[in-house]
Amino acid sequence: MATAATILHADLDAFYASVEQLLDPSLRGKPIAVGGGVVLAASYEAKAFGIHGGMSGRQARELCPQLTFVGGHFRDYERLGDAAIKVIGDFTPLVERISIDEAFADVAGCTHLFGAPAEIAAAIRRRVRSELGLPISVGVARTKHLAKIASQVAKPDGLVVVDADTELEFLHELPVELMWGVGPVTKARLAASGVSTIGQLARLPGRSLERLLGPAAGEKLGALAWNRDPRPLKPHRRARSAGAQSAIGRKPAVERIIRPTLLHLADRIATRLRAKSRPGRTVTVRVRFADLRSVTRSITLDIPIFATLILADYAERLVRTILADHPHERTISLLAISVSHLEEHWDLELELPFGLEGEARRPGSRLGMARWAADCAIDKIRDRFGREAIGYGSAALGLSRSVPDELRNIAEKEL
Protein backbone atom coordinates (compact mmCIF):
# COMPACT_ATOMS: atom_id res chain seq x y z
CA MET A 1 0.00 0.00 0.00
CA ALA A 2 1.25 3.45 -0.88
CA THR A 3 2.36 5.82 1.84
CA ALA A 4 -0.17 8.51 2.65
CA ALA A 5 0.22 12.09 1.45
CA THR A 6 1.54 13.88 4.54
CA ILE A 7 4.09 16.34 3.18
CA LEU A 8 2.99 19.97 3.03
CA HIS A 9 4.60 22.74 1.04
CA ALA A 10 3.45 26.19 2.14
CA ASP A 11 4.32 29.27 0.12
CA LEU A 12 3.24 32.85 0.86
CA ASP A 13 1.76 34.45 -2.26
CA ALA A 14 3.66 37.37 -3.89
CA PHE A 15 5.13 37.79 -0.44
CA TYR A 16 6.83 41.22 -0.39
CA ALA A 17 4.01 42.76 -2.42
CA SER A 18 1.34 41.23 -0.18
CA VAL A 19 3.07 42.68 2.90
CA GLU A 20 3.13 46.14 1.33
CA GLN A 21 -0.60 45.87 0.56
CA LEU A 22 -1.22 44.71 4.10
CA LEU A 23 0.65 47.68 5.59
CA ASP A 24 -0.93 50.26 3.27
CA PRO A 25 -4.59 49.51 2.47
CA SER A 26 -4.60 52.07 -0.33
CA LEU A 27 -2.36 49.70 -2.30
CA ARG A 28 -4.78 46.79 -2.18
CA GLY A 29 -6.28 45.76 -5.49
CA LYS A 30 -3.66 47.75 -7.36
CA PRO A 31 -0.69 46.70 -9.49
CA ILE A 32 2.36 47.31 -7.34
CA ALA A 33 6.00 46.30 -7.48
CA VAL A 34 8.53 46.13 -4.67
CA GLY A 35 11.94 47.41 -5.67
CA GLY A 36 13.19 50.11 -7.99
CA GLY A 37 15.85 49.36 -10.56
CA VAL A 38 14.81 45.73 -10.38
CA VAL A 39 11.41 44.24 -9.51
CA LEU A 40 11.85 42.13 -6.38
CA ALA A 41 8.19 41.14 -6.20
CA ALA A 42 4.99 42.00 -8.04
CA SER A 43 1.39 41.90 -6.78
CA TYR A 44 -1.05 39.64 -8.61
CA GLU A 45 -2.62 42.75 -10.12
CA ALA A 46 0.79 43.60 -11.56
CA LYS A 47 1.45 40.03 -12.66
CA ALA A 48 -1.66 40.28 -14.83
CA PHE A 49 0.33 42.78 -16.92
CA GLY A 50 3.16 40.29 -17.36
CA ILE A 51 5.36 41.79 -14.66
CA HIS A 52 7.50 39.40 -12.64
CA GLY A 53 10.40 39.31 -10.23
CA GLY A 54 13.82 39.95 -11.73
CA MET A 55 12.45 42.25 -14.42
CA SER A 56 13.99 45.71 -14.75
CA GLY A 57 11.92 48.57 -13.35
CA ARG A 58 11.82 50.35 -16.66
CA GLN A 59 10.53 47.31 -18.52
CA ALA A 60 7.83 46.86 -15.86
CA ARG A 61 6.69 50.47 -16.23
CA GLU A 62 6.41 50.00 -19.96
CA LEU A 63 4.10 47.04 -19.48
CA CYS A 64 1.99 48.87 -16.92
CA PRO A 65 2.23 52.69 -16.78
CA GLN A 66 0.05 52.93 -13.66
CA LEU A 67 2.34 50.56 -11.75
CA THR A 68 3.19 51.79 -8.25
CA PHE A 69 6.68 51.18 -6.91
CA VAL A 70 6.93 50.86 -3.16
CA GLY A 71 9.91 50.96 -0.85
CA GLY A 72 10.71 47.80 1.01
CA HIS A 73 9.63 47.32 4.63
CA PHE A 74 12.30 44.67 5.07
CA ARG A 75 11.94 44.36 8.81
CA ASP A 76 8.25 43.55 8.31
CA TYR A 77 9.05 40.92 5.67
CA GLU A 78 11.29 39.22 8.16
CA ARG A 79 8.79 39.47 11.01
CA LEU A 80 5.82 38.22 9.00
CA GLY A 81 7.79 35.48 7.28
CA ASP A 82 8.96 34.19 10.65
CA ALA A 83 5.42 34.40 12.03
CA ALA A 84 3.98 32.36 9.16
CA ILE A 85 6.59 29.62 9.62
CA LYS A 86 5.82 29.63 13.32
CA VAL A 87 2.16 28.90 12.59
CA ILE A 88 3.27 25.76 10.76
CA GLY A 89 5.50 24.91 13.69
CA ASP A 90 2.44 24.90 15.95
CA PHE A 91 1.32 21.71 14.19
CA THR A 92 4.59 19.81 13.81
CA PRO A 93 8.25 20.22 14.71
CA LEU A 94 9.22 18.66 11.36
CA VAL A 95 9.53 21.89 9.41
CA GLU A 96 12.17 22.57 6.74
CA ARG A 97 12.27 26.23 5.87
CA ILE A 98 13.75 26.91 2.45
CA SER A 99 13.45 30.68 2.23
CA ILE A 100 11.85 33.66 3.92
CA ASP A 101 8.39 32.77 2.61
CA GLU A 102 8.42 29.01 2.00
CA ALA A 103 8.64 25.78 4.00
CA PHE A 104 8.04 22.05 3.91
CA ALA A 105 6.41 20.19 6.79
CA ASP A 106 5.66 16.55 7.50
CA VAL A 107 2.42 16.10 9.44
CA ALA A 108 2.45 12.28 9.57
CA GLY A 109 2.97 12.32 13.34
CA CYS A 110 0.28 14.82 14.28
CA THR A 111 -2.84 13.76 12.38
CA HIS A 112 -4.24 12.16 15.53
CA LEU A 113 -4.18 15.62 17.11
CA PHE A 114 -5.23 17.87 14.27
CA GLY A 115 -6.96 15.72 11.67
CA ALA A 116 -6.06 14.71 8.12
CA PRO A 117 -3.24 16.51 6.28
CA ALA A 118 -5.77 18.38 4.14
CA GLU A 119 -7.47 19.68 7.29
CA ILE A 120 -4.14 20.77 8.76
CA ALA A 121 -3.28 22.56 5.52
CA ALA A 122 -6.62 24.36 5.58
CA ALA A 123 -6.11 25.32 9.22
CA ILE A 124 -2.67 26.76 8.47
CA ARG A 125 -4.11 28.83 5.64
CA ARG A 126 -6.94 30.11 7.84
CA ARG A 127 -4.63 31.06 10.66
CA VAL A 128 -2.08 32.84 8.45
CA ARG A 129 -4.94 34.76 6.87
CA SER A 130 -6.69 35.71 10.11
CA GLU A 131 -3.68 36.28 12.36
CA LEU A 132 -1.26 37.83 9.87
CA GLY A 133 -3.54 39.03 7.08
CA LEU A 134 -1.58 37.26 4.36
CA PRO A 135 -2.54 34.80 1.61
CA ILE A 136 -0.63 31.52 1.60
CA SER A 137 -0.94 28.57 -0.78
CA VAL A 138 -0.37 24.99 0.31
CA GLY A 139 0.28 21.78 -1.60
CA VAL A 140 -0.11 18.37 0.02
CA ALA A 141 1.41 15.18 -1.39
CA ARG A 142 3.42 12.06 -0.62
CA THR A 143 6.77 13.61 -1.60
CA LYS A 144 8.38 17.01 -1.26
CA HIS A 145 8.70 17.55 -4.96
CA LEU A 146 5.06 16.83 -5.66
CA ALA A 147 3.92 18.95 -2.70
CA LYS A 148 5.91 21.87 -4.09
CA ILE A 149 4.38 21.48 -7.51
CA ALA A 150 0.94 21.26 -5.91
CA SER A 151 1.42 24.54 -4.08
CA GLN A 152 2.43 26.23 -7.34
CA VAL A 153 -0.71 24.90 -8.98
CA ALA A 154 -2.73 26.08 -5.96
CA LYS A 155 -1.63 29.70 -6.34
CA PRO A 156 -2.98 32.22 -5.73
CA ASP A 157 -4.38 31.66 -2.27
CA GLY A 158 -5.34 28.02 -2.76
CA LEU A 159 -4.95 24.46 -1.51
CA VAL A 160 -4.22 21.42 -3.68
CA VAL A 161 -4.08 17.90 -2.27
CA VAL A 162 -2.60 15.16 -4.44
CA ASP A 163 -3.79 11.78 -3.23
CA ALA A 164 -1.36 8.90 -3.44
CA ASP A 165 -3.43 7.10 -6.09
CA THR A 166 -3.78 10.01 -8.50
CA GLU A 167 -0.22 11.28 -8.50
CA LEU A 168 0.78 10.53 -12.07
CA GLU A 169 -2.51 11.72 -13.56
CA PHE A 170 -1.94 15.03 -11.81
CA LEU A 171 1.76 15.27 -12.58
CA HIS A 172 1.93 14.16 -16.19
CA GLU A 173 -0.34 16.84 -17.60
CA LEU A 174 1.78 19.68 -16.23
CA PRO A 175 4.51 21.56 -18.14
CA VAL A 176 8.12 20.50 -17.47
CA GLU A 177 9.15 23.90 -16.14
CA LEU A 178 7.12 23.29 -12.98
CA MET A 179 9.68 20.67 -12.02
CA TRP A 180 12.36 21.61 -9.52
CA GLY A 181 15.58 21.90 -11.51
CA VAL A 182 14.12 22.72 -14.91
CA GLY A 183 15.04 26.26 -15.88
CA PRO A 184 15.19 28.04 -19.23
CA VAL A 185 18.16 26.03 -20.57
CA THR A 186 16.80 22.59 -19.68
CA LYS A 187 13.34 23.56 -20.87
CA ALA A 188 14.73 24.58 -24.27
CA ARG A 189 16.82 21.41 -24.49
CA LEU A 190 13.76 19.28 -23.79
CA ALA A 191 11.61 21.28 -26.19
CA ALA A 192 14.14 20.56 -28.95
CA SER A 193 13.33 16.87 -28.41
CA GLY A 194 9.62 17.54 -28.50
CA VAL A 195 9.17 17.29 -24.73
CA SER A 196 7.02 19.94 -23.08
CA THR A 197 4.98 18.07 -20.46
CA ILE A 198 6.14 16.03 -17.49
CA GLY A 199 4.32 13.01 -18.95
CA GLN A 200 6.33 13.25 -22.16
CA LEU A 201 9.51 13.49 -20.12
CA ALA A 202 8.49 10.44 -18.10
CA ARG A 203 8.00 8.34 -21.22
CA LEU A 204 11.36 9.32 -22.69
CA PRO A 205 13.81 6.39 -22.49
CA GLY A 206 16.29 6.85 -19.64
CA ARG A 207 19.19 6.75 -22.07
CA SER A 208 17.88 9.64 -24.18
CA LEU A 209 17.26 11.68 -21.06
CA GLU A 210 20.79 11.17 -19.79
CA ARG A 211 22.27 11.92 -23.18
CA LEU A 212 20.24 15.12 -23.26
CA LEU A 213 20.91 16.40 -19.74
CA GLY A 214 23.85 14.44 -18.37
CA PRO A 215 23.77 11.45 -15.98
CA ALA A 216 22.90 13.23 -12.74
CA ALA A 217 20.23 15.58 -14.06
CA GLY A 218 18.79 12.89 -16.32
CA GLU A 219 18.39 10.40 -13.53
CA LYS A 220 17.00 13.00 -11.15
CA LEU A 221 14.37 14.32 -13.54
CA GLY A 222 13.40 10.79 -14.53
CA ALA A 223 12.77 9.95 -10.89
CA LEU A 224 10.84 13.16 -10.32
CA ALA A 225 8.63 12.58 -13.34
CA TRP A 226 7.51 9.24 -11.86
CA ASN A 227 7.39 10.73 -8.37
CA ARG A 228 10.05 8.25 -7.25
CA ASP A 229 12.16 10.65 -5.25
CA PRO A 230 11.42 10.13 -1.57
CA ARG A 231 13.76 12.88 -0.42
CA PRO A 232 13.56 13.17 3.36
CA LEU A 233 12.67 16.36 5.18
CA LYS A 234 15.75 18.02 6.68
CA PRO A 235 14.69 20.28 9.52
CA HIS A 236 18.15 21.72 10.24
CA ARG A 237 20.35 21.92 7.18
CA ARG A 238 23.60 23.73 7.73
CA ALA A 239 24.82 26.25 5.20
CA ARG A 240 27.70 25.09 2.98
CA SER A 241 28.95 28.53 1.99
CA ALA A 242 28.56 32.20 2.80
CA GLY A 243 29.08 35.00 0.32
CA ALA A 244 28.40 38.58 -0.61
CA GLN A 245 28.46 40.55 -3.82
CA SER A 246 28.12 44.09 -4.98
CA ALA A 247 27.07 45.39 -8.37
CA ILE A 248 29.03 48.59 -8.77
CA GLY A 249 27.83 49.93 -12.09
CA ARG A 250 30.71 50.41 -14.51
CA LYS A 251 33.90 51.23 -12.74
CA PRO A 252 37.56 51.15 -13.72
CA ALA A 253 39.41 48.10 -12.40
CA VAL A 254 41.71 50.01 -10.09
CA GLU A 255 42.80 49.68 -6.48
CA ARG A 256 40.73 52.72 -5.39
CA ILE A 257 37.54 50.87 -6.43
CA ILE A 258 38.51 47.27 -5.77
CA ARG A 259 40.06 47.45 -2.31
CA PRO A 260 37.21 49.19 -0.44
CA THR A 261 34.59 47.06 -2.16
CA LEU A 262 36.35 43.81 -1.26
CA LEU A 263 36.88 45.04 2.29
CA HIS A 264 33.18 45.74 2.67
CA LEU A 265 32.23 42.32 1.27
CA ALA A 266 34.82 40.52 3.39
CA ASP A 267 33.54 42.35 6.44
CA ARG A 268 29.95 41.24 5.86
CA ILE A 269 30.97 37.61 5.36
CA ALA A 270 33.63 37.31 8.07
CA THR A 271 31.36 38.87 10.68
CA ARG A 272 28.76 36.17 10.01
CA LEU A 273 31.39 33.42 10.07
CA ARG A 274 32.77 34.59 13.41
CA ALA A 275 29.30 34.93 14.92
CA LYS A 276 28.69 31.23 14.27
CA SER A 277 32.26 30.01 14.82
CA ARG A 278 32.37 28.67 11.26
CA PRO A 279 35.61 29.64 9.50
CA GLY A 280 36.06 28.38 5.95
CA ARG A 281 38.94 27.02 3.87
CA THR A 282 38.00 27.98 0.31
CA VAL A 283 37.83 31.57 -0.88
CA THR A 284 36.20 32.23 -4.25
CA VAL A 285 35.96 35.57 -5.99
CA ARG A 286 33.98 36.55 -9.02
CA VAL A 287 34.63 39.51 -11.28
CA ARG A 288 31.98 40.55 -13.75
CA PHE A 289 33.17 42.73 -16.60
CA ALA A 290 31.26 45.51 -18.30
CA ASP A 291 29.79 43.12 -20.86
CA LEU A 292 28.32 40.95 -18.02
CA ARG A 293 30.66 38.03 -18.66
CA SER A 294 32.10 36.85 -15.39
CA VAL A 295 35.17 34.94 -14.29
CA THR A 296 35.86 33.17 -11.00
CA ARG A 297 39.05 32.20 -9.19
CA SER A 298 39.36 30.27 -5.99
CA ILE A 299 41.94 29.06 -3.53
CA THR A 300 41.67 26.36 -0.90
CA LEU A 301 43.73 26.90 2.24
CA ASP A 302 45.11 24.39 4.69
CA ILE A 303 43.66 26.30 7.61
CA PRO A 304 40.20 27.83 7.79
CA ILE A 305 39.92 31.60 8.15
CA PHE A 306 37.38 34.11 9.38
CA ALA A 307 39.39 37.26 9.99
CA THR A 308 38.10 40.17 7.92
CA LEU A 309 41.45 41.52 6.73
CA ILE A 310 42.85 38.11 5.89
CA LEU A 311 39.79 37.26 3.83
CA ALA A 312 40.02 40.62 2.08
CA ASP A 313 43.71 40.03 1.31
CA TYR A 314 43.13 36.63 -0.28
CA ALA A 315 40.19 38.04 -2.24
CA GLU A 316 42.30 40.88 -3.54
CA ARG A 317 45.06 38.53 -4.68
CA LEU A 318 42.51 36.43 -6.57
CA VAL A 319 41.01 39.49 -8.22
CA ARG A 320 44.48 40.56 -9.30
CA THR A 321 45.12 37.21 -10.98
CA ILE A 322 41.83 37.54 -12.85
CA LEU A 323 42.73 41.01 -14.06
CA ALA A 324 46.21 39.83 -15.03
CA ASP A 325 44.62 37.03 -17.07
CA HIS A 326 42.30 39.49 -18.82
CA PRO A 327 44.56 42.42 -19.62
CA HIS A 328 42.11 43.98 -22.07
CA GLU A 329 39.24 44.20 -19.59
CA ARG A 330 39.55 47.54 -17.86
CA THR A 331 35.99 48.00 -16.64
CA ILE A 332 34.21 45.88 -14.05
CA SER A 333 30.56 45.84 -13.02
CA LEU A 334 30.47 43.44 -10.06
CA LEU A 335 32.70 41.96 -7.38
CA ALA A 336 31.78 38.93 -5.29
CA ILE A 337 33.40 36.88 -2.54
CA SER A 338 32.26 33.52 -1.24
CA VAL A 339 33.71 31.32 1.50
CA SER A 340 33.04 27.57 1.45
CA HIS A 341 34.37 24.39 3.05
CA LEU A 342 33.01 25.76 6.29
CA GLU A 343 34.00 24.09 9.53
CA GLU A 344 31.12 22.60 11.50
CA HIS A 345 32.22 24.43 14.56
CA TRP A 346 35.56 25.89 15.47
CA ASP A 347 36.46 25.69 19.11
CA LEU A 348 38.37 28.84 19.88
CA GLU A 349 39.64 27.43 23.15
CA LEU A 350 41.68 24.85 21.29
CA GLU A 351 42.98 26.61 18.25
CA LEU A 352 43.05 30.04 16.71
CA PRO A 353 42.39 30.14 12.97
CA PHE A 354 44.40 33.09 11.70
CA GLY A 355 45.38 31.81 8.30
CA LEU A 356 47.77 33.64 5.97
CA GLU A 357 50.75 31.41 5.34
CA GLY A 358 53.39 30.86 7.96
CA GLU A 359 51.91 33.09 10.56
CA ALA A 360 49.07 30.68 11.10
CA ARG A 361 49.22 28.74 14.34
CA ARG A 362 52.04 30.92 15.61
CA PRO A 363 50.65 32.23 18.86
CA GLY A 364 53.19 35.03 19.00
CA SER A 365 52.40 36.30 15.51
CA ARG A 366 51.85 40.00 16.04
CA LEU A 367 50.01 40.57 12.79
CA GLY A 368 47.62 37.70 13.39
CA MET A 369 46.97 38.67 16.97
CA ALA A 370 46.40 42.28 16.06
CA ARG A 371 43.87 41.38 13.40
CA TRP A 372 42.13 38.95 15.65
CA ALA A 373 41.88 41.52 18.40
CA ALA A 374 40.55 44.14 15.98
CA ASP A 375 37.82 41.81 14.72
CA CYS A 376 36.77 40.91 18.24
CA ALA A 377 36.59 44.56 19.25
CA ILE A 378 34.53 45.52 16.21
CA ASP A 379 32.14 42.60 16.71
CA LYS A 380 31.57 43.63 20.33
CA ILE A 381 30.92 47.27 19.55
CA ARG A 382 28.46 46.29 16.85
CA ASP A 383 26.66 43.94 19.21
CA ARG A 384 25.99 46.92 21.43
CA PHE A 385 25.57 49.82 19.05
CA GLY A 386 24.64 48.30 15.70
CA ARG A 387 26.51 47.39 12.58
CA GLU A 388 26.96 50.94 11.27
CA ALA A 389 28.62 52.06 14.48
CA ILE A 390 32.09 51.01 13.40
CA GLY A 391 34.06 49.05 10.86
CA TYR A 392 34.32 48.84 7.09
CA GLY A 393 30.77 49.96 6.33
CA SER A 394 29.88 51.05 2.83
CA ALA A 395 29.14 54.55 4.12
CA ALA A 396 32.57 54.83 5.70
CA LEU A 397 34.16 53.68 2.45
CA GLY A 398 32.11 56.02 0.34
CA LEU A 399 30.54 53.22 -1.65
CA SER A 400 27.27 53.62 -3.43
CA ARG A 401 24.76 51.15 -2.12
CA SER A 402 22.31 49.86 -4.67
CA VAL A 403 20.56 47.54 -2.24
CA PRO A 404 19.89 48.33 1.39
CA ASP A 405 21.66 46.17 3.93
CA GLU A 406 18.30 45.18 5.40
CA LEU A 407 17.44 43.38 2.18
CA ARG A 408 20.79 41.64 2.14
CA ASN A 409 20.21 40.53 5.69
CA ILE A 410 16.90 38.83 5.00
CA ALA A 411 18.39 36.99 2.02
CA GLU A 412 21.12 35.49 4.16
CA LYS A 413 20.87 31.90 5.16
CA GLU A 414 21.45 30.95 8.76
CA LEU A 415 24.93 29.51 9.18
Add this chain to the structure above:
DNA sequence: TCTGGGGTCCTAGGACCC
Protein backbone atom coordinates in the same frame (compact mmCIF):
# COMPACT_ATOMS: atom_id res chain seq x y z
C1' DT B 1 20.32 49.68 -23.86
C1' DC B 2 22.18 46.38 -20.33
C1' DT B 3 19.55 43.65 -14.10
C1' DG B 4 20.12 42.38 -7.33
C1' DG B 5 21.86 39.46 -3.90
C1' DG B 6 22.43 34.96 -1.37
C1' DG B 7 22.57 30.41 -2.07
C1' DT B 8 22.90 24.82 -3.89
C1' DC B 9 24.42 21.35 -6.89
C1' DC B 10 26.69 19.27 -11.05
C1' DT B 11 30.42 18.64 -14.58
C1' DA B 12 34.88 18.02 -16.39
C1' DG B 13 39.73 18.13 -16.35
C1' DG B 14 43.95 17.70 -13.81
C1' DA B 15 46.99 16.58 -9.82
C1' DC B 16 48.14 13.25 -6.75
C1' DC B 17 48.14 8.91 -4.14
C1' DC B 18 47.80 3.93 -3.66
Add this chain to the structure above:
DNA sequence: TCTGGGGTCCTAGGACCC
Protein backbone atom coordinates in the same frame (compact mmCIF):
# COMPACT_ATOMS: atom_id res chain seq x y z
C1' DT C 1 60.30 0.31 -15.58
C1' DC C 2 55.88 0.29 -17.81
C1' DT C 3 50.83 0.05 -17.74
C1' DG C 4 46.39 0.30 -15.69
C1' DG C 5 42.69 1.32 -12.42
C1' DG C 6 40.36 3.58 -8.56
C1' DG C 7 39.68 7.26 -5.32
C1' DT C 8 40.01 11.97 -3.57
C1' DC C 9 40.70 16.72 -3.84
C1' DC C 10 40.99 21.11 -6.27
C1' DT C 11 39.57 24.48 -9.79
C1' DA C 12 36.52 26.88 -13.17
C1' DG C 13 32.30 27.22 -15.15
C1' DG C 14 27.37 26.82 -15.43
C1' DA C 15 22.30 25.89 -14.37
C1' DC C 16 19.09 26.69 -11.16
C1' DC C 17 16.40 28.38 -6.98
C1' DC C 18 14.32 32.08 -3.92
